[in-house]
Structure formats: C-alpha cells, structure tokens
Amino acid sequence: MSRKELFLSSSAMASFITPFLSIAVNIALPSIARSFNVDMAFVNWFANVFLVSMASTILLLGVMADWFGKEIVFVIGAAIFMVTAFLIPYISDFTLLLLLRGIQGIGAAMISGTAIAILASLFPKEMGLVIGINTTAVYVGTTLGPVLGGFLVSYAGWSSLFTFSGIIALASVMLAFFSLDFTKKGGKKPPRFETLLIFMLSTILVSIGSAYVRSLYGLAALLIGLIMFVFTLYIEHRKSLNLVKQIFEKNTFLAYLAALLIYVATHALTILYSNYLQLGAGFAPWEAGLILLAQPIPQVLLSPLAGYLADKRDPRTLVVVGMGLITSGIGVSIMLYKWLFFLIVSLILLGTGFAFFASPNTTQIMRKIPKEAFASASSFLGLMRFLGQSLSISILTATMLTFKTSVPMEESLTAYLIVAVVGTAIAAMSVQGKKA
Secondary structure, three states, X not given: OOHHHHHHHHHHHHHXXXXXXXXXXXXXXXXXXXXXOOOHHHHHHHHHHHHHHHHHHHHHHHHHHHHHOHHHHHHHHHHHHHHHHHHHHHOOOHHHHHHHHHHHHHHHHHHHHHHHHHHHHHOOOOHHXXXXXXXXXXXXXXXXXXXXXXXXXXXXXXXXXXXXXXXXXXXXXXXXXXXXOOOOOOOOOOOOHHHHHHHHHHHHHHHHHHHOOOOHHHHHHHHHHHHHHHHHHHHHHHHOOOOOHHHHOHHHHHHHHHHHHHHHHHOOHHHHHHHHHHHHOOOOHHHHHHHHOOOHHHHHHHHHHHHHHHHHOOHHHHHHXXXXXXXXXXXXXXXXXXXXXHHHHHHHHHHHHHHHHHHHHHHHHHOOOOHHHHHHHHHHHHHHHHHHHHHHHHHHHHHHHHHOOOOOHHHHHHHHHHHHHHHHHXXXXXXXXXXX
C-alpha cells in the first residue's frame, strides 16, 4: 500500500469518528441527562458545544494550515480528538464535560479543515472518487452511530462511546504519522487574523443567540452575530484577506450557501427522531438506533456512485436531485411520522438525498479552488456545514423551550422544511446559471 493510500485510510478513520460520535451522542442524550440530572433542552448543549467549537474555529485553523502546513495540523487535530475522547469518561462535572467537548471540537475542526485538502492534493486526477470514498467513511460513521451507539449506550453506558472513538483516533494518528510528508511548507501569505477572529465570534453569537431567540439577549446576540458574519464576508469578498476570490464566484458561493442550509434543515433530525422514538414511542436506545439506520445505509451505499458520477457529469445537477430528495423526506415526515413505515421511508429519502448532495457539492467547490488554498476553501465549507448543524440544534432547542416539550415534531419539522425548500431553490439557481 502506497503512502497516499495509507493516508486515505487515516483520513477515512478520522472522518468516521466525528459523525459517529455526533450521532451516537444524540442517541445518548436522554441517558446523559439522567446521569447529570439536567433537562433535555440543556443537555442538547453537550452535542451543540462540539459543533459550535468546530464551526467557530475551523476557518481560522484551515487558513493557518495553508500557511503552516496541512499535514501537521491534521495530526495535531486527530491527537486532540483522541486525548479528549479518553478523558471524557472520567469527568463527573457537567460544566467540565462541556469544556472538554469544546476542546474536542477544535480537534475535529483541524481534521475536517485539512483532510479533504490533503486528499485533493494527493489525488488530483481522482478527486471526485477519493472524496466519494472519504464521504463514504463519514456515512459509515452515521450508519454505525445509531445502532452501535445505541447498543453501547444500552449495555456499556454512554461513556463507552468516547473510549471506542479514542481507539479509532489513535489508529488514525499512527497511520497519518507514517504516511504524511511533514517537510512540506505552507503558503507564503500569512493569515489576516482580524477577519478570522470576527468570523469566530460571529459564529458563536449566531449559534447561542438562535437557541435563546425568545429572550432579548438571545435575539440581540443572533442579530449582532449575523451582521458581523455578513460584514466579514463582504470584506473578504472585496479584499481576499484569507479567502481566495474563487470562493465568491456565483456558482461556487451558491454551493457553500446550499451546504449551510441543508445542514440547518437536517442535522438535528437525528435528535428529534431519537427523542420521539425513545420518549414518545417507548423504544429502547438500541431499537431507536436500529430504526434510524434507514437514513445512513443508502448514504454509505450510494456515496461512491455519487462521487464517480461527479467526476463524469456536472455535479450541480446531482446536488439539486439530492436536495430535492431531502426536501421530500422532510415533507413525508411532517405528515406521516406517527406511522413507523412512513418514518422509515422519510429516512431513506433523506439518506439517498444526502448521498447525491454531499460529495458532488464538495467536488464542484474544490474544482474551482487553486491548490494553495485547498485547506482554507475546505475549511470555509466546514464552517458552513458545522454552523448549519449548530443552528439546526439551536432551532430544536428553541422549539423545545417555546413549546415546553422534548418532542416538538410538527413545529420543528415545519421550520426545517422551509429551510430545505430555500436550499433546493438556491441549488437550482446554480444550474440555471450554468445554462444561461
């Protein structure tokens, strides 16, 4: 096996553990709430602080990776993830637990901001296929997250999730250490920290403010964060301080925006469905996890095909198809979630849609980016993805607090459907732009 194939294995492992742990933690939230005697709305922050940490730091870390070297940043990130995973099971204070999850999110940001960039550099001719393989690893994580995570929570306790993930992270670190060339230098252009820090602060304000939007302070934080975020994007668009101009070309920026919206619309569905199945329908954690497998299985099976097709066809068309299927899945859920058969059908639609969205969307972005800016471009995509995921959980948290229920199905699904429809329309605009 060549060194670049060894790194593909390392990247696949590292890309596996973040979604696995995120999904498995979602399954474990009722158990964690009981262990620390906190309510369900507050325990959501155990999942959300990880995402806020990733979203707020990934762009800063990606730009620094382009400057210092992507390879060393990847290994440091995997090591941070590993150490925190081994420490978390021994923590008995919930505040300290949230702190470690935040630090773990920084490690995950280092991984997510560099893995695709390194793969794109190592496999320029097979970029779509390799991204498809790496995306498959992500979806293997989402596949095993519900069922293996539910099994571990049921029979070994929620802390076993972190021990398992730490072992995988250790293997990834070892493979990366022996496969990467750490003598490679980054670019000559140093980061401009003023806009990067504003991106970081605005992301935190938006994520926290959206969760507590009912209060004056929450609404103020949300509005200030949005203004800061949009203003900083405008500065980057005009001056390219950290983000290359290709990111702001119409179709490329629409792809970034579509990623943000589709993750807002879908990420917290796992928490919502898990709460419904466990607290509303009376299923055990492992049974809920088994049902939720209906979404990631088609993602795993179809992602390599989607990556292959993205190399052969215009990936924008695949993205629109994927987003349309995701929107249909949410629509089915709103009307028919009380019937288990139709809930499973909606999960299959979601999984199939994500398979045709994720790797083609990433491929169409990376094709437009110069090689020296791969890490920052990939990190900006990660920022959109993780900010979307965090906002998704914040919407669910706000809905729980507003309607005073742990399972606000119709209310949350309606909000997510609206976001998904807007995202699909934006993706369609990209295809129309191509034909013009």
